[in-house]
Amino acid sequence: MVSKLNVRQVTHVACRDCSLSQLCLPLALKIEDIDELDRIIKRGRPLKKGEHLFLEGDPFHSVYAVRSGALKTYTATNEGEEQITGFYLPSELVGLSGLDTEAYPVSAQAIETTMVCEIPFDRLEKLSDDYPELRRQLMRVMCRKIREDQQMKLLLSKKNADERIATFLINLASRFRRRGFSSQSFRLSMSRNEMGNYLGLAVETVSRVFTRFQKNGLINANGKEIEITNAMELCALAGGKLVEHQDIVNIQ
Amino acid sequence: MVSKLNVRQVTHVACRDCSLSQLCLPLALKIEDIDELDRIIKRGRPLKKGEHLFLEGDPFHSVYAVRSGALKTYTATNEGEEQITGFYLPSELVGLSGLDTEAYPVSAQAIETTMVCEIPFDRLEKLSDDYPELRRQLMRVMCRKIREDQQMKLLLSKKNADERIATFLINLASRFRRRGFSSQSFRLSMSRNEMGNYLGLAVETVSRVFTRFQKNGLINANGKEIEITNAMELCALAGGKLVEHQDIVNIQ
């Protein structure tokens, strides 16, 4: 009896008990309505690094909220190489861009051991018929994505290698901070290769910039472990701003 | 009496009489519901080239459908230069990316004499409460935008100058085609400068690529007048495909 309860708690953390609920979809709902959302969510086994959540071209049926770990989405270029289109950390929603099509326009793959909440879209859509706030939250998520992509396009068309990496690090830092983690030091879940791919840089360039940043006292990098030692200057490079001492803001 | 009617027709083309209705928001509505949408739409005087529809930071209140002419949206980089984020042709919706914020995240400016339909967002939102199909259409427009941005990011991070220009031309061609115009020959509404800015290239590079394309028989360019003389090869360069003879498809 007790053991069964425990198992259920471990494998099925309800939205109302989830530490991410105020960063994720449930934030749009009143406490008594959260269970409604909860009922349609499916929680599966963890994905191991390298496993796919869905493949480009798979029939679209669900969006997913990352619970732990990290995902990347990517699409194939004409030459068959992969182009990474985004990284997704806990509380973030992945799969929305396929929403108006029959198929996912990108593949989603775990870049470390990852747990997700699956939200079948037809049921989410029905639910959102009754909850205007949920609807608006979905809109907000998509609008934010559009604005992020805008920033990304600016990065790709105007920024040099240093600025790209600085922007990327500051952006990650702010996403960690949002979830209550340190924005000073954190662990990169992606490889240098994936970072370069995403930022439109060769691996070697990424490596060189990291080395140079370290030499100049901006960061301390030990493999995937990153410590930001001069947030001020890193932000300046990224083109963002520091609101308070050591308090990194997302580059909108 | 008659003259008054005429004036009204000229300045106030109703959605139901608009040739763009099946390419624009009304396509989500039944014929009898279109008038409902029509009632909330405001149609103002034409914007002259260079006039702004809204400025970055202006309070968000409306989305706009382009009726004739063309707009660009742009944002300021940290160094104060402009970064063009999109071009908008007739039937296309501009202003949606500010939807979840208090302010427009970009400026919108006419690049030639332009007419727009203004759709106050609070009223559109109310209307969409009653018309699920309208709601879904809005979602679709945003999803498409996200996917277009994805393609744009790929262009900016992986394609060389030739491929960028080819992609741009093919994309424009397909948008003209969608509206029933020739995809073979058309007039660019933007300057070489704006094109380069948008594509992440220097003006000189754009100019050189145009010259080279012409030399190689891919296009015939006379100032802003463009004729595509080898659609096949241009598509190949862009990484798209030709469905039928001379039948250009959008690069998804």
Added chain:
DNA sequence: CGTCTAGTTGAGTAACATCAACGTGGGTGG
């Protein structure tokens, strides 16, 4: 213990930016 992948570093190179000069056409003011 060998193999494989990820990461780093160096040398040479290609692609595009930058700088400069010049032509052209459309708009404006005299």
Added chain:
DNA sequence: CCACCCACGTTGATGTTACTCAACTAGACG
């Protein structure tokens, strides 16, 4: 109506950034 001006576009010469190729190291994993 003409002359001038200015923005736009083109072309050439040069410079710079980041890519490519290659070699090497270190850690992961069977």
